[in-house]
Structures are given as structure tokens and as C-alpha cells.
Amino acid sequence: MIKEYAEAPITRHLILELLSDYQSPNDKISELLKSKELISIRRGLYITGSKMDLPSPEPFLIANHLRGPSYVSLESALSYWNMIPERTYEISSVTIKTSKIYKTPVGRFSYQQLRTPYYSYGIKNIEYSPKQTILVASPEKALCDKVVLTPKINLRSNKQTQDFLMEDLRMDSEVLSTLDTEVMELWIKNAPKKSSLKMLIKTLIEL
Numbered sequence: 001m002i003k004e005y006a007e008a009p010i011t012r013h014l015i016l017e018l019l020s021d022y023q024s025p026n027d028k029i030s031e032l033l034k035s036k037e038l039i040s041i042r043r044g045l046y047i048t049g050s051k052m053d054l055p056s057p058e059p060f061l062i063a064n065h066l067r068g069p070s071y072v073s074l075e076s077a078l079s080y081w082n083m084i085p086e087r088t089y090e091i092s093s094v095t096i097k098t099s100k101i102y103k104t105p106v107g108r109f110s111y112q113q114l115r116t117p118y119y120s121y122g123i124k125n126i127e128y129s130p131k132q133t134i135l136v137a138s139p140e141k142a143l144c145d146k147v148v149l150t151p152k153i154n155l156r157s158n159k160q161t162q163d164f165l166m167e168d169l170r171m172d173s174e175v176l177s178t179l180d181t182e183v184m185e186l187w188i189k190n191a192p193k194k195s196s197l198k199m200l201i202k203t204l205i206e207l
Helices: 012-018 023-033 059-066 072-082 139-149 158-168 181-188 195-204
Strands: 038-042 045-048 070-072 093-096 100-104 107-113 121-130 132-137
Touching: 012 023, 012 045, 023 038, 038 059, 045 059, 045 158, 059 070, 059 072, 059 093, 059 100, 059 107, 059 121, 059 132, 072 093, 072 132, 072 139, 093 132, 139 181, 139 195, 158 195, 181 195
Parallel strands: 070 132, 093 107
Antiparallel strands: 038 045, 070 093, 100 107, 121 132
16 A cells, blocks of 8 residues: 555655554554664655565655755756766755755755745756656756855856866866856846856856
8 A cells, every 4th residue: 555655755644544544553653663664764754665675766856855845956966967977975955945964764865055036947857757756956057056055166267167167076078068058147147156157157158
């Protein structure tokens, strides 16, 4: 019965509904947690454990559910789009809520705060499987978020920006030349660190 919902994090409310035939559903939840058939990722939110032998949610989908509204961005999205060579262990997201880190049995998830309307630009819906749609920053938005949210990064010159992109982030100039700078221009009006983003766009155009 849980099978239908296993591909996404499951709320306590839903589990209580599924266990409504039990006399004490809360005891049953404790039992499932003890036997590792259910894993708690934060208060009131669970995923199925490996013992259930069911498809478990993709980490990006867990990230979307752990703290919402949010979308996966920064290094995690840059890695997803093959823009940086590193694979990331922590899933980095952006949220309109306060910044927070969750250490869960299935990994570490970090959230950094951005304000609307800038927050809502450049978010892609990606169908990972028929039951899993994940929210991820577009390559352009992930890069802008990286500039905006990295402390002490103030891009003031073409050379400094190129060093940041190619030395610090180890990005490839060919990949960078595929980015849509026109769409990035549209975000600047409502973005933090406007002058750094303008310099980023100028450098990308000149590559």
C-alpha cells in the first residue's frame, strides 16, 4: 500500500491515513522505524528503507521536499548540468525560507535563502521518472546563484571573473559559451549583487 507513494518523501499525515485500519497507527510507525522499513529524514517526513525493496526517491526530490519551497542549485545543479567536474556530496538548494542544514540518514542537505522575485527565475521542472518531478536551477540560474551566494565574491573585472569561472570553479569555456546571457540579463533588475552579475554576463559574452 505504501508502494504507490514510495518514490517521494512521505508525510506522517499520509502514513497515518494508510495505517488507519490499525488500532494504534503511531505504534506501527515506531515499529516501521525500528525495523528500518521507514527512515525519518526530519520530523513528520519519511522515506522507505532498503528493506522495503521499493524505488526510493532521488536525492534531489528529497531536497525539494525537506524544506519547501526550494529548488536544487549551486554546486549540485552545476554538477547535474556537467558544468563543473566535481560530483557533490552535499545537496545544495535555495529557498525563500531561512538558511538551514539538515543532516539525515541519506545525506546532508543545505539551504540558502534568496528573496523573491529573483528566487523564482530560471527554475526547471525535470521529470526524473513518471512519479518524480524535480525542481532544479537552470545552468544560468545555478551560476548566478553561485555568484550571489558566495561570500566575498565581488566580480569587478573580466580577468577576475574568468579566474573565478575557470580556476576556482574549473569550468570549461566551451560550456560557458553555451549559456543564454539574454535570459540572465532579464534577472538583473531584481537580483542581489547586480554589478557582479553584470560583469559575469559581460565576461560570458566576450568568451
